[in-house]
Amino acid sequence: MxxxxxxxxxxxxxxxxxxxxxxxxxxxxxxxxxxxxxxxxxxxxxxxxxxxxxxxxxxxxxxxxxxxxxxxxxxxxxxxxxxxxxxxxxxxxxxxxxxxxxxxxxxxxxxxxxxxxxxxxxxxxxxxxxxxxxxxxxxxxxxxxxxxxxxxxxxxxxxxxxxxxxxxxxxxxxxFRPLPLDEQILKENAYSTLKADQLFDQGEKPRWAKLVFNPPYYFLRLYFGRWLFLCGWAGFIQAMTGAVYSFMTEAKIWQRHALIAHPSKEPPLDGI
Structure with missing residues (x-):
């Protein structure tokens, strides 16, 4: 060259x-x-x-x-x-x-x-x-x-x-990493696990407001704030994938605390 x-x-x-x-x-x-x-x-x-x-x-x-x-x-x-x-x-x-x-x-x-x-x-x-x-x-x-x-x-x-x-x-x-949604969701799942573990270790507590409002806010910030709406359905899917990442992160923080407070144990049959 x-x-x-x-x-x-x-x-x-x-x-x-x-x-x-x-x-x-x-x-x-x-x-x-x-x-x-x-x-x-x-x-x-x-x-x-x-x-x-x-x-x-x-x-x-x-x-x-x-x-x-x-x-x-x-x-x-x-x-x-x-x-x-x-x-x-x-x-x-x-x-x-x-x-x-x-x-x-x-x-x-x-x-x-x-x-x-x-x-x-x-x-x-x-x-x-x-x-x-x-x-x-x-x-x-x-x-x-x-x-x-x-x-x-x-x-x-x-x-x-x-x-x-x-x-x-x-x-x-x-x-340039054009992953189909099947593979992209697996990637977002892995990243959300790392993020949730990091926040959990730092003492982050589950908050219902973040669980409910962070995912739609994430979507709106990407779709309108970053102008992804100009990219058609591809932009909509990109913004929605970001919202899924946000939801999984908040949900995993909630579940990590829930498993400590209420360990998952199957109850006896006569109790249900």
Missing amino acids: ATPTRLPLSAFIICKNEAHYIEPCIRSLDLCAEIIVVDSGSTDGTLDLLERLREEGFPIKVFQRGWPGYAAQKQFALEQCTQPWCLNIDADERLDLQLREHLPRLLAEDEAVAWRIRRRPFLVGFGYTPTYVFERPNLRLVRRGAGAYDLSKRVHEGISVEGRVKSARPGSLLH
């Missing part, structure tokens, strides 16, 4: 069995001086693919490490970065053209220690959402040494920083 002008940027990725998704991710990072990949046991050819891309000239450094949890694995990956700026990106994400064009400006910013970046999902039956339909911007780009992950978080982990954080516009991360 032709070697582009590299930016003082380390991209870091954690992965396992991402052979179907990671190559476009890596190719969108050709402006990075360094690409850190921490693999936790791929068996689907991901490592062979990364080696092929490295031989093409991509500055990939692969680390193999057992799975300690999302936050701990990303913290390890962040610590391997050597460039002045660090970009957290998932294997199923790619930089869109606008973000690639504006990366030099973001890295040249003197005031910010970190940047929040928008993400646009690929919706089954629709495609990538338009530039004005995006998920909540998340902190993804940080100066090296200016932040770290909160290791107490089991899911929705993020970098905590001290200093000024700005929002990057224009530009987005493109999220």
Whole structure:
């Protein structure tokens, strides 16, 4: 490949069995001086693919490490970065053209220690959402040494920083994992379990108001607040899936407390 002008940027990725998704991710990072990949046991050819891309000239450094949890694995990956700026990106994400064009400006910013970046999902039956339909911007780009992950978080982990954080516009991360609803619900179920366990361990009590009102609020926030209504039925399903995640999280917190207060034991037959 032709070697582009590299930016003082380390991209870091954690992965396992991402052979179907990671190559476009890596190719969108050709402006990075360094690409850190921490693999936790791929068996689907991901490592062979990364080696092929490295031989093409991509500055990939692969680390193999057992799975300690999302936050701990990303913290390890962040610590391997050597460039002045660090970009957290998932294997199923790619930089869109606008973000690639504006990366030099973001890295040249003197005031910010970190940047929040928008993400646009690929919706089954629709495609990538338009530039004005995006998920909540998340902190993804940080100066090296200016932040770290909160290791107490089991899911929705993020970098905590001290200093000024700005929002990057224009530009987005493109999220390409077009799972049918059957598989997406399994993913939401797993994430809601991690979230419920995290909140339960932190002493979160069940509240009927959250159980009743959080799911419809979640739906409305996504459908209207994030303009998913402009994406047809695909947008409706995306927002409703988020509401299901919210409901399962609150319901699991309620059930964890209920099982402590009222352990599930079958009553004697003469008692019913």
